[in-house]
Amino acid sequence: MNRQADYVLRTVQERGIRFIRLWFTDVQGFLKSVSINPQELETAFTEGMTFDGSSIDGYARIQEADMLAVPDPATFQILPWRQEEQVARMFCDITSPGGAPFLGDPRTVLKRNLAKATDMGFTFFVAPEIEYFYFADSGPDPKVLDRGGYFDLTPLDSAQEYRRKTINALEKMGIPIEHSHHEVAPSQHEIIVRYTDALTMADNIMSFRLTVKEVALEHGIYATFMPKPLEAHDGSGMHFHMSLFEDDRNVFAGDDGVGLSKTGEQFVAGLLTHAREITAVTNQWVNSYKRLVRGFDAPIWVSWGYNNQSALVRVPTVKANKPSSVRVEYRSPDAATNPYLALSVLLAAGLRGIERGYELGPEVPGNVLEMSSTERKEAGIERLPETLSEALDLLESSDLVHEALGDHVFGWFLRNKRDEWDRYQHHVSRFELDTYLPIL
Amino acid sequence: MTVALFPAESSEPVAVALAIAGLTPKLVDSIASPDTGEAGEWSVLVVELADEPMRRLRQIGDLTNATGVPVLVVADPAQFPLIEQASGVTDFIANPPDAAEIGVRIRRMMKQHAADEVLVYQDLELNPLTYQATLGASPLDLTFMEYELLRFFIENRARVWTREQLLSKVWGYDYYGGARTVDVHVRRLRAKVGEERAGWITTVRSVGYRFG
Numbered sequence: 001m002n003r004q005a006d007y008v009l010r011t012v013q014e015r016g017i018r019f020i021r022l023w024f025t026d027v028q029g030f031l032k033s034v035s036i037n038p039q040e041l042e043t044a045f046t047e048g049m050t051f052d053g054s055s056i057d058g059y060a061r062i063q064e065a066d067m068l069a070v071p072d073p074a075t076f077q078i079l080p081w082r083q084e085e086q087v088a089r090m091f092c093d094i095t096s097p098g099g100a101p102f103l104g105d106p107r108t109v110l111k112r113n114l115a116k117a118t119d120m121g122f123t124f125f126v127a128p129e130i131e132y133f134y135f136a137d138s139g140p141d142p143k144v145l146d147r148g149g150y151f152d153l154t155p156l157d158s159a160q161e162y163r164r165k166t167i168n169a170l171e172k173m174g175i176p177i178e179h180s181h182h183e184v185a186p187s188q189h190e191i192i193v194r195y196t197d198a199l200t201m202a203d204n205i206m207s208f209r210l211t212v213k214e215v216a217l218e219h220g221i222y223a224t225f226m227p228k229p230l231e232a233h234d235g236s237g238m239h240f241h242m243s244l245f246e247d248d249r250n251v252f253a254g255d256d257g258v259g260l261s262k263t264g265e266q267f268v269a270g271l272l273t274h275a276r277e278i279t280a281v282t283n284q285w286v287n288s289y290k291r292l293v294r295g296f297d298a299p300i301w302v303s304w305g306y307n308n309q310s311a312l313v314r315v316p317t318v319k320a321n322k323p324s325s326v327r328v329e330y331r332s333p334d335a336a337t338n339p340y341l342a343l344s345v346l347l348a349a350g351l352r353g354i355e356r357g358y359e360l361g362p363e364v365p366g367n368v369l370e371m372s373s374t375e376r377k378e379a380g381i382e383r384l385p386e387t388l389s390e391a392l393d394l395l396e397s398s399d400l401v402h403e404a405l406g407d408h409v410f411g412w413f414l415r416n417k418r419d420e421w422d423r424y425q426h427h428v429s430r431f432e433l434d435t436y437l438p439i440l
Numbered sequence: 441m442t443v444a445l446f447p448a449e450s451s452e453p454v455a456v457a458l459a460i461a462g463l464t465p466k467l468v469d470s471i472a473s474p475d476t477g478e479a480g481e482w483s484v485l486v487v488e489l490a491d492e493p494m495r496r497l498r499q500i501g502d503l504t505n506a507t508g509v510p511v512l513v514v515a516d517p518a519q520f521p522l523i524e525q526a527s528g529v530t531d532f533i534a535n536p537p538d539a540a541e542i543g544v545r546i547r548r549m550m551k552q553h554a555a556d557e558v559l560v561y562q563d564l565e566l567n568p569l570t571y572q573a574t575l576g577a578s579p580l581d582l583t584f585m586e587y588e589l590l591r592f593f594i595e596n597r598a599r600v601w602t603r604e605q606l607l608s609k610v611w612g613y614d615y616y617g618g619a620r621t622v623d624v625h626v627r628r629l630r631a632k633v634g635e636e637r638a639g640w641i642t643t644v645r646s647v648g649y650r651f652g
Contacts, residue, residue, distance in 0.1 A: 007584040010571045015579060078581040123618060171631035174583060196624045247618045248603075324620075 004073035005045045012038045012088065015078065021089040022049060022069045023206065025106050027058025027409055027416070028284065029338030031206050033089075034069055044071050048095060058412045059094075059104050067102060068095045075203055080172040081214050091203050104408040106340035110202055113344040113404055117351060122244040122251065124347055127178070127195035127327075128205060131236035131335055132212055133229055134159055134187050138222045142229050144187035145221065158219075163189050166215045173211065175204045184297070185233035195241065198343050205238075205339040227283070227334035228290035235291030236335035237298060240346060241316070242267075243327040253323035259306075260315055260326065265360040268304055268313050268328055270353020271346065272361075275302045275312060275332070277398035278345040279384050280391035280417065281405070282333035286424045289387050291334055294369065299331045302382045305363040312384070332384060341405065341413075348404035389421045443546060444468045444482040447490070453536030454488050454514055461543030471499045479507040483550045486542075488514040488535065489522075497526040504528030510549045512542075559594045561640070561652060564633070566591055580632060585611070589625050593641065593651035602648035622649070 012020065020041055022034045034051050036044055043049075048068030053060035060067060071090035078088045094105035101108045117124050136143035145159050159182070167177045176194040183190050191212075193204060209225055216223035228235035244251050244267065252264035260268065283292065291298050297309075304313035312332055318325040333342050352358075361380065364371075368381060385391035392414060395401050402410045445458065445465035458465055465486060479485075485503075489496050493515065500511050510530040514537055515523060523532050530549055533542055559566040563576045571587060573580040582590065592610045601609075603619035611621070626649055630638040642650050 004584045007571050007587065014570045014572050074583065074585070076583060080581075123620070125620065172581065174586065174628040174632060176627045176631040194627060197621075200624075245618060245620060248620070 002073070004076075008045075008073045008076045008090070009041060011076070011078075012041060015086055017078065017086045017088050019085075019087050020044075020071075021079075021087060022071050022092045023089050024069055024092045024094055025206060025338065025340060026056050027104065027106060027338070027341075027412055029106070029206075029336070029341070030057065031210055032056055044069075045073065048099075049092075050097075053094075053102075058409065058416065059102070066097050068097060068099070069093075070095055077173050077207075080169045081211075081218065089207075091206075103406045104412065106338055106344075106409070107199075107202070109405060109409055110199060110340040110344050112406070113347050114198060117244070117347060120351065120354070121246050122351075123246075124198040124343075125195050125243045125245060125327075126198045126201040126343060127193055127241040128201065128339075129190055129192045129237070129239040129241075130205070130208060130225075131183055131188060131190045131234075131238070132223055132225050133185070133236065134162065134189070134216060135222045135224060135229070138224070142224075144230075146187050159187065159189065162215055162219055162221070163191070165218075166212050167191065169211050169215060170208060173207055175207060175211075183234065185230060188234070188236065195243075198347065202339040202343055209335075225335035227285060227288045227336050231290075234297045237291070237331065238333045238335045238337055238339075238342075239329050239331045240333060240343070241327045241329045242346065242350070244350075250324050250326055252328065253326040257321060257323045258318055258326065260328075263354055264315075264326065264328065266353040266358050267350035268315070268353070269358035269360040270350045271313055271328070271330060272302055272304060273353065273358055274345075274349035274398070274400050276382060276385060276391075277394045277401055278349055279332065280388065280395040281345045281401065281413075282330075282337050282342045283391065284338065284388075284413075284417065285334075285336060286388050286420060288334050288336070289385070289391070292332065292384055292386070299368075300384050301368040301376065302384060303364040303368050303379075304328075304360070305365055308364065308366075308368075310367045310369050311364060341409070345401055345404050348400055352400060387421075388417060388424075392417055392421065442466050442482050443550075444479075444485045446471050446485065446487050446496075450488045450514075451490065451535070454486075457537045457539040457542050458486070460539035461546070463543065463546065471496070471503055479503065479509055482509050483553055484546050485509050485511045486514065486546070487511060489516070489519050493519045493522050497522060497529070501526060501528040504530075510553050512545060512549060514542075559591065561594045561597070562637075564590075564594070564637075566594060575633060575637075582629075582632065586625055586629055586632065589622075590629060593649075597652035598650065600644045600647050600650045606648065 017038060019035050019037060022036060024032050026032055034049055036049060048070040050066055051069055052065050053067035054065040069092040071092050075091040076088060078086060093107060094102040096102055114124060134145050163180055167180060170177055178192040178194045180191040212223045225236055252261055254261045292300050299312040303311045305311040306315045307317045308314055314329040314331060316329055330346060385394055396414060443463050443465045446468040448467035448469050487496055487500060504511060511528060513523060513529050513532040514535045515532055516535050523529055531545055533545060556569050565574045573582055589610050603622040606622045607619055626641055630641060640651060644650055
């Protein structure tokens, strides 16, 4: 038993914690939890907790159902809500009964990709900007809080209050917040999380989404990370700011301290080259593609630029003498992505650019959306896939994604998402009824 | 740093050994119900079991329960089996004691006791025995590394530490993530202690961090 585990055992005893939730994530990015009591904790550390893997989406078939959840003591955290009963959580790694890492576990997938970065001498740092909506309830007809009928019921600043409480809870959980604000769309909010290493960040994003939802629930409202809930307004994105460090040196920072280095350019070239094939992972739902449309904030063209808000990859302006802040922002992922898998494919794409020395094309300085299709064609600017189906076709033929996700996740993801698309194709929508029924 | 000795009229070999070891113990008349404030001042209590071992071992159990003071028992070899059953005895030595041995034992216990003492900075308390931190009256929820970093800062305040120094002293090895790990943890600690106390840890530009 190491000192970290000892620390957890002591804390559980001293603080009178009744339940410890062991957290892990399924392939689609849903948080799963096994609750254990303090008496079982020591066993969980030394042997892992057995659970039925066949009940988790994308994990095991019935005949290989038994799996172990092994808690990572470094992630031990008492949950800041539900004060009346002390509950703590730890993230788990999933293994087979024999102790081999389970390749269907998204956290294991990310660890495997991070190990590759480590082999190349890099540490991968990430900071996300996460958007979400508050609605009155989870019913199929979204009711925004801060305009129209609901204006009377909840004063405008009440949403600010929910956001403030959310941020307090996040900071108590060791998830520092850089900044937050009300977004352009009604009832939409954005919280920017301070950077940390990619594995911790993926864990943090899982905690983040739950915390936002828990705080909303406490106030009798509903929070959603659905990519595009309101047709007439921007959807909810999860932009990733990314950088690679070699010890203390930001390898993305160019010699002038503000621009990109050669390595940084190669990473961006990797992202752009593979952008279309990784999109099914970063934007994994039918609804994700309703956000990636013309006329809104989300990027739809594969391009990059310094501080260009319409580009897929933006290189933000940093203050002079802050080379550690040089980073690239990837803007297409949505708020309902699986952070472990999204960061896996983004890292894999960027690293391939470095490994194979990809050349970065010229930046697009203006607004890509205002270019004519001929201009875009001449500049070699491609469009991100327009539907989940197109994205899956691109994913299926991608060696890069196959390698990054591994056989198990790659195969399951394709089957599951093809099925989702198929179910959607069967659906006759409001649009069709309104448009066609009166005239055909 | 007070070494207490009970009974006040201990046997000559014990008194002599302590004197040779360079210790001048405070003589205690009773350990049955000492003022806990008084017992709290003792770094180590030496008890000679002499002719009433059962009674004294029982009193030691009660006393350590109440105060946590470390106890060194001086016992005849025939009394050793009793010590095995007793609670609250930190260490023991055969009677008559060797002066060099009793000196080393007591000083080791003092050092250990000091390491276990609660660390205080303003309204923050860290208890190294239980790993718990409190801020005012409320518990502060820290991860292990946040706890270790805060403990290091409190024990070594008012001087500037570079990120590399903090990494090697707190993490103790070449931690994955390098010196940026320190920045991440400092930011997390500031977030957890709250805005009004975030200034406890100051960033010293292009050098590192200072606490207090």
